[in-house]
Amino acid sequence: MKAIAKTLVILCIVGAFATMNFGCTAVDTLTNLKRLQFKLGSVNNFNAAGVNIANLSSFNQIGILDIANLTSNIAQGRLPVGFTLNLLAKNPNTAGGSANSSSLLSRMEWNLYVDDTPTINGVMTNITVPGVGQETTIPMAISMDLLQYIKGQGLESLMNLALAIGGRNGSSSRLSLRARPTMEVFGIPITSPEITIVSHTFSN
Numbered sequence: 001m002k003a004i005a006k007t008l009v010i011l012c013i014v015g016a017f018a019t020m021n022f023g024c025t026a027v028d029t030l031t032n033l034k035r036l037q038f039k040l041g042s043v044n045n046f047n048a049a050g051v052n053i054a055n056l057s058s059f060n061q062i063g064i065l066d067i068a069n070l071t072s073n074i075a076q077g078r079l080p081v082g083f084t085l086n087l088l089a090k091n092p093n094t095a096g097g098s099a100n101s102s103s104l105l106s107r108m109e110w111n112l113y114v115d116d117t118p119t120i121n122g123v124m125t126n127i128t129v130p131g132v133g134q135e136t137t138i139p140m141a142i143s144m145d146l147l148q149y150i151k152g153q154g155l156e157s158l159m160n161l162a163l164a165i166g167g168r169n170g171s172s173s174r175l176s177l178r179a180r181p182t183m184e185v186f187g188i189p190i191t192s193p194e195i196t197i198v199s200h201t202f203s204n
Contacts, residue, residue, distance in 0.1 A: 037091075079147040085175065110140075120144045173198075
């Protein structure tokens with residue numbers, strides 16, 4: 001009987017420590033989620049209707065055959081574009097949070113805006129949350145029909161917009177994301193309010 005009682009006491013102590021550890025883990029996870037900041041980084045591998053413009057800096061540098069291809073696509077009422085948008089996630093090196101985090105954002109719902117015009121939306125899953133003082137890059141594969149969202153512009157204007165985003169001197173400043181990150185803590189989803197992510201500053 002004494003041996004059984006001793007075993008029960010040990011199990012209770014182990015259980016108490018496990019509960020405390022789970023509690024600390026949950027607090028660290030929630031704290032890191034609250035502290036997490038986002039910013040739009042570079043745009044890579046931009047192509048329009050199969051024309052790679054990543055190394056071009058002006059409309060005049062687009063070849064004759066490529067112009068013919070682009071013109072044909074627009075005449076058919078479309079301009080498919082694809083590129084990689086690099087999303088930066090940072091956990092600031094300030095008081096609070098955990099130094100190392102293996103936490104995951106279970107999902108992030110996002111809407112992409114071009115010059116404040118809403119375009120496509122999607123969901124990212126299983127995003128690693130950086131620890132305190134750390135930053136990570138999350139590549140987002142973007143594909144859409146630009147002509148579906150940007151109306152009333154001709155080929156040159158559309159390509160100048162594309163070059164401003166993904167050309168040699170382009171940047172993500174013409175883009176923004178409206179997103180809602182969700183993290184699961186012991187199977188319970190916790191979603192933050194919508195945030196607007198831009199290129200010129202980190203936001204949370």
